[in-house]
Amino acid sequence: MFLFSGIFFPLDTLPPIVSKIAFFTPLYRLVNICRSFSSGIPSVAVSDIVWIFVVVVILTPYPFRLMRKRIIQ
Numbered sequence: 001m002f003l004f005s006g007i008f009f010p011l012d013t014l015p016p017i018v019s020k021i022a023f024f025t026p027l028y029r030l031v032n033i034c035r036s037f038s039s040g041i042p043s044v045a046v047s048d049i050v051w052i053f054v055v056v057v058i059l060t061p062y063p064f065r066l067m068r069k070r071i072i073q
Helices: 016-022 026-038 042-059 061-072
Strands: none
Touching: 026 042, 042 061
C-alpha cells in the first residue's frame, strides 16, 4: 500500500489503472491530509477528511456484526 499511496513518488508516474486504484486507498487520503496541513493549506484536505469519515461510518458496523456473530456461536 505504501507504493500506491504517493508517499515515495507521485501517482502521475504510475499506469492509469494503478493510479485510479490508489485513489481509493485510505493511505493516499491520509498522505494528502498530512501534506495539506504541513504546507499550511488545510482547506485542501476537507474532501479527504470527509471521505475518510464516510468510509469509517460505513465500515464500522461490519466488524461489530462479525464479532457478535462469532461470540453467539
